[in-house]
Amino acid sequence: MLWWLTQSEIKESATFHSQDTLEFSLDKLPEGIQVPTGKYSLLPEKAVNGTHHYRIGHALAEHLINIALARRLEPKKLVFNYDPQLRKIALIGDIQGKSGWLQLQLLSVDSLEPEDHMLFSGVFDDGTPMDCDTCAKLFEVPAIEAGAAMITSDISDKLKAQTDSTTKNLLNVTGERNKIFFDDEIEKLETWAADLKDGLEAELGVLQKEITSLKREALQAVDLATKVELRKKAAIAEHRRNEKRKTLFEAQEDIEKQKDDLLANVEAKLNMQQKLEELFTIRWEVPKGA
Numbered sequence: 001m002l003w004w005l006t007q008s009e010i011k012e013s014a015t016f017h018s019q020d021t022l023e024f025s026l027d028k029l030p031e032g033i034q035v036p037t038g039k040y041s042l043l044p045e046k047a048v049n050g051t052h053h054y055r056i057g058h059a060l061a062e063h064l065i066n067i068a069l070a071r072r073l074e075p076k077k078l079v080f081n082y083d084p085q086l087r088k089i090a091l092i093g094d095i096q097g098k099s100g101w102l103q104l105q106l107l108s109v110d111s112l113e114p115e116d117h118m119l120f121s122g123v124f125d126d127g128t129p130m131d132c133d134t135c136a137k138l139f140e141v142p143a144i145e146a147g148a149a150m151i152t153s154d155i156s157d158k159l160k161a162q163t164d165s166t167t168k169n170l171l172n173v174t175g176e177r178n179k180i181f182f183d184d185e186i187e188k189l190e191t192w193a194a195d196l197k198d199g200l201e202a203e204l205g206v207l208q209k210e211i212t213s214l215k216r217e218a219l220q221a222v223d224l225a226t227k228v229e230l231r232k233k234a235a236i237a238e239h240r241r242n243e244k245r246k247t248l249f250e251a252q253e254d255i256e257k258q259k260d261d262l263l264a265n266v267e268a269k270l271n272m273q274q275k276l277e278e279l280f281t282i283r284w285e286v287p288k289g290a
Contacts (some may be wrong), residue, residue: 002061004040006054009064021046026060033063073280078144080138080286091137092286097286099126101151102135103159103278107167110273112178112266116169118279121162129162138284148281149283163276171272182266186259193255200248207241 006024007016016024022042029037040054047053054061082092102122109115122130211234218230 002054002056005068006061006064009067023051024054028061030060032067033060035060043159074282075149075151075283077149077283077285078143079146079285080141080143082141082286082289084289085237087140089137089140091134092141094122095134097288098124099283100128100130101155101159101281102138102284103163103281104135105163106279107170107172108275108277108279109171112181117176118242119163119166119170119276121159121166122284123158123162127158129158132166138286146285149281151281151283159281167274167276171274174272178266183260185262189255189259189262193252196251196255197248200244200251204241204244204248207237207244211237211241 003019003022006014006044010026010030013028013030014024014026022118023039023046025039026037028033029035036052039051040060041047041051042054043056044053050059056062080092082089082096084093100123102120105119105121107117107119109117120132120135122135214230214234214237218227218234221227221230
């Protein structure tokens with residue numbers, strides 16, 4: 001997809017070689033960007049001997065993506081020239097000789113994690129809805145612009161109904177995934193708290209037995225020096241016991257704080273905020289083969 005986008009955006013500034021090698025030569029700088037001219041390749045193993053590794057994140061790629069994202073696309077008619085001899089795509093072969101309308105929307109959801117979804121909707125001229133896979137596969141076929149397109153309110157309503165249905169399904173899936181995430185996170189915190197408590201309480205039990213034993217020995221000792229030494233050891237063990245209790249208390253407080261933070265975050269995101277942005281609408285046609 002980056003290869004196709006780059007071809008579209010800088011066809012006047014670069015020479016594109018075989019798609020098999022995914023290499024192109026940047027002959028002159030596109031407007032608004034300073035990058036080296038020369039050979040670029042999307043394949044890292046070919047980025048040797050002065051060839052630049054071209055990829056998502058490269059300054060030139062990000063520049064071209066941002067230009068494309070900012071471009072406003074008016075409704076147009078596109079004629080897709082499908083040739084099964086070059087590449088066979090069964091879904092497109094099935095719609096040869098047909099035409100219709102297609103729309104792409106960007107759904108942004110602010111939930112527990114920000115999400116972006118590309119939503120296709122489409123309809124054939126006979127009113128039959130297109131499935132999303134067919135819509136997407138169309139854009140793997142070469143196309144030419146064939147003028148502006150004027151969409152009717154009837155077609156617009158049908159596309160909107162599809163988008164609304166897809167949006168509802170996606171939000172339901174997101175809601176279910178959020179519930180699973182919440183349950184998993186709470187379970188992890190509670191398991192961590194239980195393991196920590198069990199481990200420290202076991203250590204406290206051992207220390208308490210040691211303290212009790214030292215004190216008993218001190219009471220039974222016949223000379224003062226031994227009594228003092230045993231009491232000193234008991235005091236040291238008591239100090240360690242108190243530190244363990246403090247550690248347990250602080251750890252439990254930390255876990256409770258993490259629970260509170262998780263609850264506050266989930267509560268703040270209970271009402272998923274969503275934004276729908278139309279990216280483009282096209283009237284499409286796939287002519288019958290010769």
